[in-house]
Amino acid sequence: MPARLLAPLAFAVLSCAAVAAQAQEVVRIAYIDPLSGPFANVGDGGLKHFQFMADELNRRNAVPGMKFEIVAFDNKVSPQETLNILKQVADRGIRYVTQGNGSSVALALSDAVQKHNERNPGREILYMNYAAVDPDLTNSKCHYFHFRFDANSDMKMEALTTELAKDRRIRKVYLINQNYSFGQAVSRAAKADLKRKRPDIEIVGDDLHPLGQVKDFAPYVAKIKASGADTVITGNWGNDMSLLVKAAKEAGLNVNFYTYYAGFAGVATAVGEAGVDRMKQITDWHTNVPSKELERVNAEFKKKYNLDWWFLRVHTQMNMLAEAIKRAQSADPVKVARQLSGMKYATEFGEVEMRAADHQLIQPLYISTFVRSAARGGPKEVRYDVENTGYAFKTDVRIEPYVSAQPTSCQMKAPGN
Amino acid sequence: MEFLVIQTLNGLSYGLLLFLLSAGLTLIFSMMGVLNFAHASFYMVGAYFGYQFTRWLGFWPALVVAPLAVGVIGMLVERYGLRRVHRHGHVAELLFTFGLAYLVDEAVHLVWGRAAVEYAVPPALDGPLFTVFGSSFPAYRGFMAAVAITMLAAIYLGLTRTRVGLVIQAALTHPQTVEALGHNVPRVFMLTFGGGSALAALAGAVGGPAFVTDPGMAAAIGPIVFVIVVVGGMGSLAGAFLASLLIGLLQTFSVALDWSLGGLLGPLGVAAAEGTLLAEVLNLTLAQAAPMLPYLIMVLMLVVRPRGLLGTRTT
Structure with missing residues (x-):
């Protein structure tokens, strides 16, 4: 009977599709930085670093079954603009944000992320700060979902x-x-x-x-x-x-x-x-600090974008994120944050630690x-x-x-x- | 002394560039009664054209071609845009130039992108012009000043010594009479608008390498140009010249002076407690308030002498 055969077949196809869909789970990271205005060159350079790292992790299949995707937003280094973007980010269901240019922006963003997370349990957003170095962010204004990968000022x-x-x-x-x-x-x-x-x-x-x-x-x-x-x-x-x-x-x-x-x-x-x-x-690093991995990254990056690699911390941050997701066996920001907090990670320049007390990366x-x-x-x-x-x-x-x-x-x- | 000399030179060269920019605006205003909000956009387009033509033809040809090209665009804008909205009155004209500024902004984004372009000083002008008391004065700044002074002389002679200049001057005050005498006043308007735009573009082509050529440059300089036109007196070329130098020097010197109200009151024994709002206000230095000063002067001028330094119109 074709009909009797068809049902299991359809089930098999569908479940295969489901597995495939699962294999395609995408971790989206909103990149919020200036892509226009006086600091466009800085924001654009940062974006290329992140895109390079996402491609790299995907190619390596760093987290089996997950792909990383960078979604770029232009905040014109404006705190107001950034808060509007965060709303869009939340509406689109993006659970990770990263930002670096302008501590004024970072303070506003960090505060908004904290409030969002308090008001929306189950839809938490994790904020990875790759370059905003105002000490307040890991002192008086610190909170659990903010992680800073750069050394503070x-x-x-x-x-x-x-x-x-x-x-x-x-x-x-x-x-x-x-x-x-x-x-x-x-x-x-x-x-x-x-x-x-x-x-x-x-x-x-x-x-x-x-x-x-x-x-x-x-x-x-x-x-x-x-x-x-x-x-x-x-x-x-x-x-x-x-x-x-x-x-x-x-x-x-x-x-x-x-x-x-x-x-x-x-x-x-x-x-x-x-x-x-x-x-x-x-x-945190420069191109003449000897390193096999970063020399390769720098060479490939330069070939692709005609830019020098500058943000070692983007490399560290994306690798630590992948590692945390792997350990948490989930891309849920709450579980990932638990892994990241206090996480030690070996780089070629020595072990770095995301200090649990304030989520400040301690690094050479x-x-x-x-x-x-x-x-x-x-x-x-x-x-x-x-x-x-x-x-x-x-x-x-x-x-x-x-x-x-x-x-x-x-x-x-x-x-x- | 060294500081005074260098700072004066910096202020003058910046002021002269501002004059190049505001000369066109004030000419257009006095002739057509149009406050051209898109004027700073022509400045920006001038810088981008300068950059583009420099890549194609080299710096010196670009310095000629870019202003001419923008001048032609200005004439087309007047002929096919402004002239049509003119009959609907000044508000329509204002709105038209306002919209034009946005269009130009977006066009620049589309063509050259959102980041700054590398519009560099030509090698021949890259270096010190002279050294005073151990501080060198960049050759390019001297060149900028020279261009502005040359243009100032050309405008002055053109307006006072040539036939066209006389017609323009006459059309400023008595357009009907000039028209009755058989002159084509709309064409005079078109030429003036084109000429003003070309002057702005020249300022852009010259100023671009000295500062930054990016899509934000129009928005950054636009308000200052209006301040100059208001302070100098609407429609007065000499007033614009005075005001440009004044604002140029003011902006340069105020940056460098750490005077504050608190410092002034300090010797009198008046001091506010640390950390209070009053202390913040009193300790605000002139250097920190520098970006605000031109606007302060504009407001004061409007209150005390609404027609500006050398303005003749009272409306």
């Missing part, structure tokens, strides 16, 4: 000032930062740390300028010059950083730059020879100096240049995790407790 400043303090030639320091939560945090930490480590250093300037609005830094540079500073500390990023060094170069400003973001988004191109031996950065950091690459007569271990400029970063010192780790005031509550 205080950790970086602690390391940076320790290195700066060793240079006895430095007498006068000028601080220039963007006028919002992160820039203010950098300025605050720099003043406190220097007072503690080198009370003889004079802070000759402390400027806060509007975020992303300044197109001409010449007046600021003239001011730095007039102050007699020998060193500038800045947390500026994106155009605010590249235009600052461009103006400094044009005016012949001869100072050391201690920075957070000199290796990314056009800064090397803007500064060129003028930055050699004078510009330093503190990062590197301070590096801008030099000519090996191809242009620089030190021979400096093999990879930045933005095809012939200039590159060379490690001065590696900061062990326990050195930069800071105590936290975070008191978070795991759901259900």
Whole structure:
């Protein structure tokens, strides 16, 4: 009887389809960062990092039966815009968000995610912060569903000032930062740390300028010059950083730059020879830290997008997420968060830990100096240049995790407790 | 002293660029009574055209071709757009230019994308022009100032010494009479609009490499240009010149001055407690308030002297 045969057959086909559908379970991650406006280049670079990692995990079949997909949203570095996007994200059933540019945005997003999760049990959203480094996010404003994969601003400043303090030639320091939560945090930490480590250093300037609005830094540079500073500390990023060094170069400003973001988004191109031996950065990694895996990633990434790999933490973050999903045997953010919290993960640069107390990744950091690459007569271990400029970063010192780790005031509550 | 000289030079070169931009706007306003909201968009298009033509033809030809191309676009906009809405009155014209600004924004997004383009200073001008007290002044800034001054002279001579200039001046105040004398006033309008747009585009083509060529540049500079036109006096070219330099210097110097109300009151023994709202206001430095100052001046000017520095119209 065909009909009698058909039913089991149909059942078999359907269940096969169901298995196939299960095999196709998609973990969607909303990427919320500027894709237009003054910081479009930064947001676009970040997006490419994430897309590369998603492709990589999918190709490797990192979590059997699951695929990763990045869904990009443009928030124009606006907190308001971001909150609207989070509503869309929730409506579309996306359970993971990642964001990095602008701590003002991160604070708003983190707060909204927390409220959403309290009000919508069973539909929780997990927020992976890959670059917003305001210390508050893992202190007074911390919560269970926010995970930070970058070292926070205080950790970086602690390391940076320790290195700066060793240079006895430095007498006068000028601080220039963007006028919002992160820039203010950098300025605050720099003043406190220097007072503690080198009370003889004079802070000759402390400027806060509007975020992303300044197109001409010449007046600021003239001011730095007039102050007699020998060193500038800045947390500026994106155009605010590249235009600052461009103006400094044009005016012949001869100072050391201690920075957070000199290796990314056009800064090397803007500064060129003028930055050699004078510009330093503190990062979680740079292309000349020897690593088999990251050298491969950098090469493939460069081939695909003509960009240098910059965010080691995107690599770490996506791998840790995949690992957590595998351990949880589910892509449910609540179960995944339980795995991520306190998770230790071995990288080529040592073991990193997502500290359970505040969900701050504790990881080694590197301070590096801008030099000519090996191809242009620089030190021979400096093999990879930045933005095809012939200039590159060379490690001065590696900061062990326990050195930069800071105590936290975070008191978070795991759901259900 | 070094600081004063360098900062003055920076302020002047920026002010002169602002003048290039506002000259066209104020000409158009005085002639046609149209506040052209799309003026800053022509500036942006000028920068993008400059970038594009630089890639095709090189920097110097681009500097000529880009403003001319935008001038032609401006004339077409006047001939087939503005002139048609003109009969519906000023509100319609305002709305038209407002909408045009949005259209241009989107067009730029579509053609050149949302990120900044690499419109670089040409190698010949990349370097210091001269050094004062150990600070170098970039050659490109000097070039920017030179272009603006040349254009200023050209406009002035063109308006006062040529036949066309005289007709334009006459058409400013007595369009009917000029028309009765047999001059084609609508064509004069079209030329003025095209010329104003070309000036804005020249400012863009010159300013693009000095600053950033991105789709946000029109929105960033648009309000400042209006401030200049209002402060200088609607329709007054000399007023626009004065106001441009004033705003240019003001913006440059205010950035560098850490004066605050608190600092002023400090010697008098007045101080607000740390962390209070009052302390925040008192400790706000001039440098931090710099982006706000031009607007403050505009508001003050409108209150005290509504016709602006050198304006003649009172309406």
